Amino acid sequence: MFFNEEFETLPREALQALQLKRLKAMVARVEKSVPFYKEALAKAGVTSDSIKTLADLQRLPFTYKQDMRDSYPYNLFAVPMEDIVRIHASSGTTGKPTVVGYTRKDIDTWSELMARSFVAAGVHKGDIIHNSYGYGLFTGGLGAHYGAERLGASVIPMSGGNTKKQIMIMQDFGSTVLTCTPSYSLFMAEAAKEEGIDFRDLKLRVGIFGAEPWSEEMRRDIETKLNLSAVDIYGLSEIMGPGVAIECCEAKKGLHVWEDHFIPEIINPETCEVLPEGQMGELVITTITKEGIPLIRYRTRDITSITYEPCACGRTHARIARMSGRSDDMLIIRGVNVFPSQIEAILMGVEGVEPHYVLIVERKDNLDTLEVQVEVGENIFSDEIKHLQALSAKIEKQIKEMLGVTCRVRLVEPKSITRSEGKAKRVIDNRNKA
């Protein structure tokens, strides 16, 4: 099923021709209207007229998150404020948030891409979408909301938090689709269980989970506990919000990037060279239709790989692999690169272990130490110390073997790890505090 079959299945040659045309037009716009890009393009020696093929994209300069911070709040906008109909901002955990503006056409594009994403996930008109992404400055809530309305489904604008009410509404309103972060879906299932409600008995059929990295093992866990088909969605406010890329329910093997609006590249984050298909690196995105705040080669800091192979669903748009984490989430422990998602995958491969964990990194005598806190639920609890110690040792051994890093597993009581209603906090890095 498609929402916009013509564009979703455009032959690659036609898709690339469209990308080139749109890329040139976008560069022509920003070299006139955005002083930052005027300067950056001049420095790189590129003009819109000199772009002849898609390979010329590699001659364009990168845009970094810091550039957006430096342009706070409106200096990267490419249109006058009277053409901006919506403003969003990133969560900005450190310092000022990054601000993005949308024209009416941008909102229209976003709604369509989100509607396409819903359909790709297996959602249709008649579905009741329980939207637990936060409404507000964060793009998640409104992005999913507009897409749901564009599709013509019924959307319940729940936003995050107030878990008990969420569960009641889901049960009473007969929600068939759930949109939230993967960790919050499990949190809700757990909270429901305490109220004597089994999520598997609800009408939920599809779950669209994003805004934080998660693993294939966690998908299996969610699908079992919530009895629904779980797909991964990707987006970031700088580029648009949710709906930049989505997994199709037919294959669930990589997320289709809507290439008629975005050009993805994978680069080596250190050398900045563009990597071939299949290699892991940092995702870089160029927005080719955006009016409010077009971005050239934006460094997402998300780590993934890309494939252009045809997909079972019939969409011709390239697929990026499930995110392995953010390049800035990446921990370097005694010189070894470790993503929290890799540890999660190992933990969830151990029988009975719940996906509630925290990684604590410290530096003792100039040596990094990694502690993995794992909750002891009834499934893994043993009355005998030796069994629990064997479990810790098993996890430590697997992490050592698979990631090459020595860690210490600490077993903790259930719920001692803070539950998150939004993005799960998985890492406590105490190294820079001392």
Added chain:
Amino acid sequence: MHVEQISIFIENKFGRLAEVTRILGDAGVNIRTLSLADTSDFGILRLIVNDTEKARTVLKERGFTVSKTEVVAVEIPDRPGGLADILQVLDADGINVEYMYAFVERCGENAVMIFRFDETDKAIATLTGKSFNVLPGERLYSM
């Protein structure tokens, strides 16, 4: 002849033991005896109480991980060599003791030991075969 014991996972953290015992006290559960096995990170508190089900329910409600295990209570003459005699009998039959601890109350002139065996039923058969007095759970819960 089995005795029900509950085991609770406790982090090695200030005040946890106090909290468990307070929860049980508030629920009117009387602890008959206990043992604590500990490591540097966590401990396992093993309890024999007058109301196993109630203890389990109230602790689970408060978020503790609790399990129920079957142990064996045996009367042992309170004299030098009393415990050695019983362990010798078990050893002769190849029965492993996973852990053991003493019951607080005496049973007449005898001490009472709580055992966790790898093969509970075989252990009971061996002990009763050698005329050791294995106490039923009900006796302990109300002692």
